[in-house]
Amino acid sequence: MRRRLLALVCATGCLVSACGMLPGGHGRKTVTVWLMKDSASEEFLRRFTGDFERTHQDLRLDIRIQQWTGIVEKVRTALKDTSGDGPDVIEVGNTQVPLYADGGRLADLTLESMRDWGKDQWLPGLAEPGKDGNAQYGIPWYAANRVVIYRKDLxxxxxxxxxxxxxxxxxxxxxxxxxxxNQGIYLAGQDWYTLSGFIWDEGGDLAVQKDYDWKGTLDTAAALRGMDFYRRLQALGRGPVGADEEHPPQAGVFAGGQVAQIVAVPGLAQSIVRQNPGLKGKLGFFPVPGKTAARPGAVFTGGSDLVVPQNTRDQFAATAVVGALTGATWDTELARTMNYVPNKTTLTGAVAGEEGVAAMAAGAAHGRATPSTPQWADVEADNPIKEYMTRVLRGADPATEARRASRRITEELTPSL
Incomplete structure (x- = not known):
């Protein structure tokens, strides 16, 4: 997940006991934890640190907040560090785990996840990117995904x-x-995350791995059915076919007062109301519908996993922190505090009272992530899916354009020798 909700600051660049907020750190081992800006509130981290250090009296937490800008290279550098001064636990975007696991630089946490952490209940969109073969490197922490924001009055x-x-x-x-x-829905032509859900619902995928090779699969019958549904839905509004949901920002379009629905994360409703206070109390949320009423549609699940570098000074201490943060007590508390979806389907009752988050949780139970390969970042860098969508929405033959886009995806997913 690439964006967060609240700012979190400490003058020395660290938090909680590392900033002198808790006494009695003498004689303890320090566990350095990198968390991303806006993932958790300062108040949440104070409470978590106090509880963790009371129950682990030999350990002390040094929580350091990182910026998303430039984080990939910073983490890669830390994973190669042999000085022993690097982080012991790192929060990473769920789809970034394959990037960091490549080359064997993350600790394999399979045994802990099987024995103590309830992996069978994890959200698939968080768990699957954290896994490589039979090894679990990324431990699900929290999730967020798209829902339908709608005008109740319309x-x-x-x-x-x-x-x-x-x-x-x-x-x-x-x-x-x-x-x-009024537009029945505002759906930009290049909203490929939303398209992905329709493709998954049809039984298709963006790309699949056979043996060791990845291949783009937008040209399968299932994926083409997903694109056809997208085309039909997008035509019921006036979204630009040659742009994505950020060009122009769809919150501003919705705030204009002539749009009945958008597909977005629930938090976008706050921006809409700020831009148009007259919509306060008029917005609702529901999960992206599925093919039948038996279950909501599949959605792209964003969020964060926690990983432990292979070069940690103390893997036992690091996994203790991971276990505490992702365990039922504190994961539920984080979800309530930050309006996230908890990491397990069995914990979604904790957010049932929040309409937008409850709608997210319903979709997240069937959520997916992008193909689990380090090369997927190369696909997104010059995304052929967006061009494919625009061409189809402008009337080009879907099968021809899907084959063209699939070839480009295959090329990007083939590592250079």
């Missing part, structure tokens, strides 16, 4: 009694909402 005016439960209902309701000056 739904009511159109005679729609409640959120749709299936894709067919969603199309029918959106067509009713698409009248006069």
């Amino acid at each position: 739904f009511e005016a159109a005679g729609i009694s409640g959120p749709p439960k299936t894709r067919d209902e969603w199309l029918a309701d959106t067509e009713k909402l698409n009248s006069g000056r």
